[in-house]
Amino acid sequence: MYLIKRPGGYYSVRYLNPITGKLSLKSTGKKLKTEATQFVIDFKKSYQVTKQLPPESLKVLFFQFLKSVESKYAKKTNRSFKITFRQFFKFTGDINSTQLSKELFQEYQAHRLKVSIHTARRDFANLSIFSEYLKERGFITENFIKQIKKPRLPQRLPLFISEMQLNELLTISTNKDISDIIEFAFYTGLRQNELINLTFKDIDFEKRILILNNQTTLTKSRKVRSVPLCNAAYQIAINRTPVADSGFVFTYEQRQFKADHLSHAFKKLIRKGGLNDKLHFHSLRHSFASLLVQKGVSLFFVSKLLGHANISTTEIYSHLRQSDLFDAVKILNHVKEF
Structure with missing residues (x-):
């Protein structure tokens, strides 16, 4: 086992791989020899353990x-x-x-x-x-x-509902707990799991903002996310009554919502309202994003509100900004014809 300096100035360790029996290279990620040497010392310790590893089930x-x-x-x-x-x-x-x-x-x-x-x-x-x-x-x-190449999904436009359709669903609903969580989802874009685990501690009512900090509510990316509350979402949150010591914002019959029950209740309303049967609870998140894009909010800010790690994920909503495409093509209207 010894150090070699690679093109680019980084040191690598040349060692005999205990599994394949062949010489292998492992980058130290270090340019200073003293740091690379320390890496080798640490690597030797793990190497001795690895060397003893037999093929395992x-x-x-x-x-x-x-x-x-x-x-x-x-x-x-x-x-x-x-x-x-x-x-x-x-x-x-x-x-x-x-x-x-x-x-x-x-x-x-x-x-x-x-x-x-x-x-x-x-x-x-x-x-x-x-x-x-x-x-x-x-x-x-x-x-x-x-x-191996990862299978690619054919691009499909996300299904969403309009504010008018949301109001129709809320009119049909006979349960305030279900109505509240559906409307809150529409105006915040929170994921189902984030909603059912949301607590009053996650909401700063003075600043009218909710903060998913991964302490009481886990986000999918495990990153802290802040979502300002519009008037509709704020009114729902402030009118909710805490149940016992749970602290959950949304409960059903004094208990925490179950994901399956919430999905079923939403689907039932969709069918009762005669809307597209392919709509599901996650469509409310799409609806939030779609509404923002249609109102002229940039995809960058929409991605931040949704908690997308990469803005490319948010680009599925770009088709809703057709006005941008028309504005781009308008430039050609000023091109002189010969």
């Missing part, structure tokens, strides 16, 4: 993985991991870490694409996270998933 490693990430991800994501691996092990059997390969993952992806592209994409993401976990611990030398 992938099922055993998966349960270790689940335990290590349980607190890092939301319950829904942890359930998703379990679903993915249940299907993966059904396909592969109880193999060990050395039997993983690019070809195996390609075969599995082709198998899952027969179910649906959404299923294949979910499994692709989950297996990539697990593979990275195995790589970091020395059970595999590379993340084979990264060598």
Whole structure:
């Protein structure tokens, strides 16, 4: 095991990989030799542990993985991991870490694409996270998933409802708890999980803003997000009555909302109102974004309000800004014809 200086000035460690038996390179990420040397000292310690690792059952490693990430991800994501691996092990059997390969993952992806592209994409993401976990611990030398092209979804315009349609649904609704959470979702763009876990502590009534700080309410990205409250959302929040010591803003019959019950209640209203049956509770989030874009709010600010990590995710709403496209083409109206 020794240091070599790579083009660009960074040091790497040349070492014998205990799994493949081949010489491998690992970047230290350091340009100073003293720092790179310290990296080698630390790396040697983990290398000695890795060197003793025999090929291990992938099922055993998966349960270790689940335990290590349980607190890092939301319950829904942890359930998703379990679903993915249940299907993966059904396909592969109880193999060990050395039997993983690019070809195996390609075969599995082709198998899952027969179910649906959404299923294949979910499994692709989950297996990539697990593979990275195995790589970091020395059970595999590379993340084979990264060598495979992720299935692309055909672009579809998000379904949303207008303010007029929202008012129709609120008129039909006979339950104030359900009406309040639906209207609040429409005017804040919060995800379903964020709504049902929202507490009064998350709202600064003086500044008329709610802050999802990952202490009482977990955001999908795990990043802190602030959402100013418009008049409609503010009035709903200020008129809600805290239930016992729970502190939840939205409750149903004195208890915290259940996601399945809320989805079912919304779908029932959609059908009763004669709206598109493909609309679901998440469509309220799309409605919030669509309304803002149609009112002239930039995609940048919409992405911040929605908590998107990348503005490219928000660009699905760009079709609603057709006026921008017309303004761009108007330039040609001043081009002189010859």
